[in-house]
Amino acid sequence: MKKKLLFVIPSLDAGGGEKSLVNLLNTVDYDHYEVDLLAFQPKGLFLSSIPKQVTLLSIQGNYSTFTSGLLRSCLTFLKTGNLSLIFHRLVYTLKNKFITNKGYAEQSSWKNLRKAIPVIAKNYDSAIGFLEKSSNYFVVDKVRATQKIGWIHTNYSKSGMQPSFDLAYFSKLDFVVTVSQECAADLKVNFPAFHSKFKLIHNIVSAGLVRQLAEEEPDVALDWTKFTIITVARLSYEKGCDMAVEACQLLVNKGLELQWVLIGDGNERKNLEEQVAANGLQNQFVFLGLKANPYSFVKRAHLYVQPSRYEGKSIAIDEAKILQKPIVVTDFDTAKDQIIHQKNGIISPMDPANLAEEIFKIYQNTTIQNDLMLNLSSEPIDSELEIEKLYALIHA
Template sequence: MKKKVLITSFDLEIGGVERSLINMLNSFDYKNYDVDLMLYSHTGDFMNLVPKEANLLEECSDYKTLRMSIKSIFDNHKYKLGIDRLLARLKAKGNGIAQMQYIWKYCLPHLPKMNKKYDVAISFLWPHYFVNEKVDADIKIGWIHTDYTKIDTDVDMDIAMWQKLDYIVAVSEECKSAFLTKYPNINKDILVIENITSPKLIQQMSCEKIDDFNDYEDTFKVLSVGRYSDAKGFDNAIKALRILHDREYKNIKWYIVGYGGDEALYRNIIKENNLEEDFILLGKRTNPYPYMKKCDLYAQPSRYEGKAVTVGEAQILGKAVMITNYKTAKSQLKDGVDGYIAELSVEGIADGVEKLYNDVELRKKFEGNCRNSNYSNEMELQKLYELF
């Protein structure tokens, strides 16, 4: 008899966590497990990538309110949830991360429970209150995708939440280590399961034709992919490109595939540095792989990461990769072998790009080592099945 598995997340907007979830769903063992997918909001460009084998549950309008504006909640006559959101905003005092915790705390009593019993419930996106409080399951698992030492959570609330899970999964050893640095007294088993990648699918999708990526021979194209947010460090990348142009590397252009709340900030910094023609925000793209395939260097200028999905995807496509020395960087690549780790600063980013621009042989070495490496890791899911 198949075991019943529930997997939950918020939506399928374009992002690393969402891409990781899609890859996991497309690699799951549906012969042995019946999988229900609970998304609080049926939105996002990845919705059409959910495999038909996964049973997408009906959207619940109450859970969708968790990221709606307070005005919209009242306009939809959900007054209790609207008041809960106002309380969460007041309690958080401007701390956006903690506000997410308080939203759950205050809204939880007014949110419905699942009416189905599961063998396993997986909460793929923090915070994990839904699986803890609203799902009846024999085994409950919560995922760690980021460096928790870099985000300002309400620690006491978080510890109480994590302790209710049976198992915790981190996407890298360094991600696990950072988590235990912040929460040293968590007494749950923490397992490392890497983000699932499918080289065959990535290679296929990289062949899609694109017409908005500068393909002139004399242009050195740097590419980054990610949300427009503080964590990704794209503001530092803009300033680094200004330094590179001041060093007379004027044929270097930097492209960003992504979207998010910091777009206006980035555009202001781009304008202040007179880089309107050279630092290009390409916007949201469901398929970033053709851009990766055509770039000369893939760069991840992040301030912190759990494990950046896009770095591994660029390596699958045989690209030279540069990342900053964030806390979990050494779990991402082998420095000097299949990529380069630059100092985490504006100057460090500029120096790293300059080094890889000038050292063609080093770039070729990285590209060759990436092409000769096997980045397929679908067997990582066996670790998860063992928990079941």
């Protein structure tokens, strides 16, 4: 009999965790597993990439009303006499507005959001919250399952999450999976009592699929004769794209004729566009937004740059390695999990001046470029066998 699995994630918008889940679902052996996927918001760039064998679920109950506009939701609950949900909707709004730590805001407001969500009727063998915070909380509070697994895709200490809140939830999870040695070590520091629960499963990346998609023609015409730098990232503070804009300005000041292509979207886009305009970089710094296939752009670029302030484990870096691009990353905590300095990439101090300096060195020295690409050509990247680690947990 097939084991019944449920995966839970906030949405299928572009992001490392979301892409990792899509890659995992395309690797599952559906002869042995029956898989449901619940997305809080069942939409996003990766929705079309979900395998046909997966049943897509949505949250029932009062969730859609609760998450609609504040006035609309409160009026609806007033008409139905549900005064308790009016209270929780107001508190939910206040927490998300006034708690400046967004990681903790999501944690704390879950206590209110969960009041609008019923327990799923179906019983599962394994329920898997595939992203930190609400996905894990949903699995604990709203799912009937023999086994419950949580997932952390980031460096916990730098995420803004409060260990005191997660303590109760982690105690009810059978395992907590994370994506790098650094992230695992950090979790063990924050939750020493759960040392044995933490398991390492690297993000799944299909080298064959990345190379295949890279052969497609880009859907936007760019001037590839210019020295082209590419970054694929969510446009949020932790991804450090503001440092990329500053580094771009410094490189232009050095006389480098370049285009820096940024693929992704997020809440920092407006600020970044204003920063680009203020520095007169509209012809050098290009925003392409979300792309279902970023690989055709990465393949044609001269250099891949990841200017992050922190990462769990970057799928985008692994994909750039598959395409054998020279890579420069900032020295975030998990950088050394993926990059060996001056062997398969360059690790720069985390500031715009040093980032620009390392990029300029690579631009000037084709020997460095060729050495990095040669080393990457012999580095195994494909991680599809990581699914076996998940199977082992499910059958533990």
